[in-house]
Amino acid sequence: MRRILGILTATTAIAAVLAPATAPSATAAPGRAAVDVFLADGATPVGSTVLHPGDKLVVKGRGFDPAANTSGFPLPVPPGVPHGTFIAFGAFAPHWKPSAGAPEAARATARSGVQWAMAPSALNRVPTAPFDFRRTIRQQWVPLHANGTFTAKLTLSTPKSIPANARWGVYTYGGAGSDNPAQELRIPVRYSTAPGPNTPAPPRRNLIWAYTPSFYRTVTGAAEGTVAGSDGATVDKAGRMSFELRSGSLRGGTGVLRFHGTVVAYTRFHLYEVALADPVLRVRGGHGVLSMRTSTTNMNGTDRLRRIDIADIDLRGAGADGKRAARVAFRPGISPEVLALLSTGTAAPLDLRLSAG
Known part of the structure; x- marks a missing residue:
């Protein structure tokens, strides 16, 4: 860090x-x-x-x-x-x-x-x-x-x-x-800030994750940047990313969940710009691997993305209602470099809210 x-x-x-x-x-x-x-x-x-x-x-x-x-x-x-x-x-x-x-x-x-x-x-x-x-x-x-x-x-x-x-x-x-x-x-x-006929419906918050406890604060504070969500993703005032469930279910602690949405974290002037998009959570026996599409360089945002495994998710004891968070551990080999550096230290817990939007 x-x-x-x-x-x-x-x-x-x-x-x-x-x-x-x-x-x-x-x-x-x-x-x-x-x-x-x-x-x-x-x-x-x-x-x-x-x-x-x-x-x-x-x-x-x-x-x-x-x-x-x-x-x-x-x-x-x-x-x-x-x-x-x-x-x-x-x-x-x-x-x-x-x-x-x-x-x-x-x-x-x-x-x-x-x-x-x-x-x-x-x-x-x-x-x-x-x-x-x-x-x-x-x-x-x-x-x-x-x-x-x-x-x-x-x-x-x-x-x-x-x-x-x-x-x-x-x-x-x-x-x-x-x-x-x-x-x-x-x-x-x-x-008027009230919704109108062209106002997009807010996406469901089915996967909620702050990445690390300091991720949002580092980007928006030290880097004078922004973390923003679109196309099925949002970022709340606490800095937690959320993604909408596209397909899949878990039965007996096993299954594949596919989410959609894009979060982009960028510094002032976009000197660094990294995207996290379309999470996929593959679970077997309560143990999951979370993959996401990420930028191929430190500066190209959504221009070019490729899927990598980001973290191991321990869903044992975690609920699908968001009341009990799952433990998360980052995997080695995260890229690009800026995202890898932001991934050092403890990962934030992850909430799944599959039974409600």
């Missing part, structure tokens, strides 16, 4: 060095940056429509200088290269502008609600080694054209932590620590 903390703390130290006129528009002088916000069809102005988690918005920008924002964090965009512009849906504090010294905590977003407009020529100047920073940006990238226009599509979701007196809306501001008051725009949006 000391080694992984050393790697992730070093990562943190590096980072510290570092359309139609009828749509509602941010006030901007002719030729200056402005945005128009539309519903998912890209043509209907958002107006006073009440939106919910899972809804989509289309944001069309104009007047954004592709050559601007050349200073900011030295990662992931090198100094002198245009850092682009963030387009974000979120709950921002009244004092939110980076150019006015507002902290990052004033801008609450979820990853699906943020895109990054950057000129292709600038993106091509972002390095791919020793860390693939270009990949980091491509995950959220939309082209910023030479004429200063872009089109971004945002999927709305509720951030985990919301500042006091926050205001929902679509915001734009300089990317990667670049301060540019001319690009700090806000479009108010009416948003």
